[in-house]
Amino acid sequence: MSRTVLFRELGGPEVLRVEDTPTAEPGAGEVRIRVGAVGVNRAEALFRSGHYIEDVRSFPARLGAEAAGVVEAVGPGVTGFAPGDPVSTVPAFSQNDYGVYADQAVVPAAAVLHRPEGLDAVGGAAVWMPYLTAYGAMVETCGVRPGDTVLINAASSSVGLAAIHVADRIGATPIALTRTGGKRDALLKEGAAAVVATDTEDVASAVREMTGGRGAHAVLDAVAGPGVHELGALVAPGGTLLIYGGLSGEPTPYPGFDLGMPALSMRTYLVFETTRDAERLRRAAAFVTSGLRAGSFRPVVARTFDLDDVVEAHRVLDAADHLGKLVLTT
Incomplete structure (x- = not known):
């Protein structure tokens, strides 16, 4: 039994x-x-x-x-x-x-x-799930490269932490978003270049200042809902707003019209895109295993x-x- x-x-x-x-x-x-x-x-x-x-x-x-x-x-x-x-x-x-x-x-x-x-x-x-999700979203889907900035919403989640580690591993700059400042020190210790508390800080101003006004090449959002308007405005030209969760439980609009039709892509992502494709899973597993052996991932x-x-x-x-x-x- x-x-x-x-x-x-x-x-x-x-x-x-x-x-x-x-x-x-x-x-x-x-x-x-x-x-x-x-x-x-x-x-x-x-x-x-x-x-x-x-x-x-x-x-x-x-x-x-x-x-x-x-x-x-x-x-x-x-x-x-x-x-x-x-x-x-x-x-x-x-x-x-x-x-x-x-x-x-x-x-x-x-x-x-x-x-x-x-x-x-x-x-x-x-x-596996956190790192496969982060790798698939950032590398396979968004094409994040060294020097790019990645904005990570709900950064204290297991996927959020993995995304910080993956960004560091490939030479990108991870900016963590979290509701309060209570997890700031922990997120910085995990490798975030900066942490913004969404309940108490002006997210848009902070991110624009950190990126020299350009915005983030990729925004990873597990929350969705009305907040995509603010996040969409922080995507660099040609970048991607990627929705991989719906923690808000609210309808998620497309922000492009209200923002004046900027050159951004908005798409959803599930880890199934990686795990159900044998070749993508092979690449992802090799990447994660390499990071574990090097001590970059844990x-x-x-x-x-x-x-x-x-x-x-x-x-x-x-x-x-x-x-x-x-x-x-x-």
């Missing part, structure tokens, strides 16, 4: 339950993993509450896409993995089809990466929780007052 987190109705953290489920055998193209740790992602809170980009198709439903552990079994047609291999999973599948909030999980082999030497299960569950873990404490972990996730990644351990 496997201990698995399930939910049988939409709602808050309290709908989550740890239940015993039969141990599943991997099918063609699948791998079964003995899970040691699970990364907690806001996408799971949205799926659990019925506000994600896809609806829950049936109950009981599972959660999770970021796990680390050891291969237990491989299905027919799987090559490159064997029992005993330390691995991590990446978000490359629907939570309607697979879930890794469990002590055993069957997942597609295409969503499994070998875990770099020296990276434990907690780190292996915390590192998992930033805010707190760990036992799998049985998944409800409390989701309450902390919903409060959104932490710096870095929340991780469940089994």
